[in-house]
Amino acid sequence: MKLQHPSEELIQQYALGENLEDKIAADHVAACEQCSIAAANYRLLFAAVKQEPEPAFDFNVTELVLHKLPLPAANIAKNKAPGNMMMLIAVFFVIVPLYFFRKFFINVAGGVSSASLLIISVAAIMIVVYRSIDMYKKYQKQLDKLNFH
Numbered sequence: 001m002k003l004q005h006p007s008e009e010l011i012q013q014y015a016l017g018e019n020l021e022d023k024i025a026a027d028h029v030a031a032c033e034q035c036s037i038a039a040a041n042y043r044l045l046f047a048a049v050k051q052e053p054e055p056a057f058d059f060n061v062t063e064l065v066l067h068k069l070p071l072p073a074a075n076i077a078k079n080k081a082p083g084n085m086m087m088l089i090a091v092f093f094v095i096v097p098l099y100f101f102r103k104f105f106i107n108v109a110g111g112v113s114s115a116s117l118l119i120i121s122v123a124a125i126m127i128v129v130y131r132s133i134d135m136y137k138k139y140q141k142q143l144d145k146l147n148f149h
């Protein structure tokens with residue numbers, strides 16, 4: 001007799017009356033009190049499962065589940081995520097050319113001193129960065145809301 005009990009799967013196969021390829025395991029289950037009890041329990045369980053009718057819902061599961069979902073939050077998160085991404089891409093395409101053509105813009109500004117132009121630029125970038133962080137935080141909050149439900 002094997003000291004180790006065979007796997008639950010093998011015991012289940014034995015309980016189902018299948019011929020176990022592992023002869024040692026089959027002999028073990030037959031001889032071992034613990035495994036015999038397990039096999040008997042599986043037999044009872046399988047018999048009970050067979051008697052149960054096929055599980056069928058007499059209601060529309062999808063409709064019921066969808067009704068319970070926080071639909072507005074889900075929609076906002078879905079719609080805003082690509083929107084935020086587009087915004088960030090747009091910001092990227094504005095800031096990068098501004099950076100490379102900064103000398104040109106300073107010349108265009110002419111009378112305006114480069115110091116005040118720099119302050120205006122920094123302020124504009126700060127606003128964009130602040131807005132991006134704000135949007136990201138909002139998006140994160142919506143995601144948290146979704147995960148909570």
Ligand SMILES: [Zn+2]
Binds near residue numbers: 004005006028034036
């Ligand atoms: Zn055993």
